[in-house]
Amino acid sequence: MLGATGRTGEHFTNRALAEGHRVRALVRSPEKLAAHGERIEVVRGSITDTIDTDSLVAGIDYVVVMLGDAASQRRTKINTAFMKRLIPSMRRQGVRRILYQAGALSRPHGGRLSPALWLIRNLIARSFIGQHRDNESVMAFLATQANDLEWIVHRAGIYSDGPSKGRLQRSSRKYSVASFADCADYNYRMVTERSAIHTADLSHYE
């Protein structure tokens, strides 16, 4: 789990633990983790450190990525750089599947944004431009250099925290402004969803 202390990642981690899974989480600040117990293994570090990514993924079934640092991503594509180290480690360790959460305002590789999303991205959400570009670069990397693995991208349309507003469904066109909890629930279902492999779809409420 990458991003376990984040707003989506915390919900995802709690859900995975509640369902009886074991979780290995790379975190910069272990004290921020809400989840405790013998089923969570905490590895302290940053994706920008020279961490041992082979050890990080050894023995796991799924990699789940809900990383974001808008300030750093304005300067450098830190997620892309990390994914370029992580994917070879997954291959070496025989880990097949990865779910990566990007945003609805990030253009999928080979696709384009609707005019409405393009306007929101370039006007209202302009301060997140580095994050969009990093997410787009990750999607391009996965689509062009990692199709031997089972990657899944969720282009989430999160806007608010708060309680569940319903159940999100996958869509190539429709999107909803969702809560972090609902995006985490969607990601939890999607990581084992075979039909989502090699897609970079949006999500919307039924």
Ligand SMILES: NC(=O)c1ccc[n+]([C@@H]2O[C@H](COP(=O)([O-])OP(=O)(O)OC[C@H]3O[C@@H](n4cnc5c(N)ncnc54)[C@H](OP(=O)(O)O)[C@@H]3O)[C@@H](O)[C@H]2O)c1
């Ligand atoms: N927030 C939104 O409204 C929104 C909307 C659409 C899409 N998304 C996408 O969803 C993803 C996650 O968003 P979020 O809002 O749930 O995340 P978030 O609350 O901003 O949390 C980001 C997580 O990434 C971790 N992280 C950042 N830099 C790191 C580093 N160098 N090393 C290790 N961990 C690091 C953070 O750790 P720390 O606790 O140490 O900071 C935190 O756990 C992002 O890709 C974002 O583009 C977000």
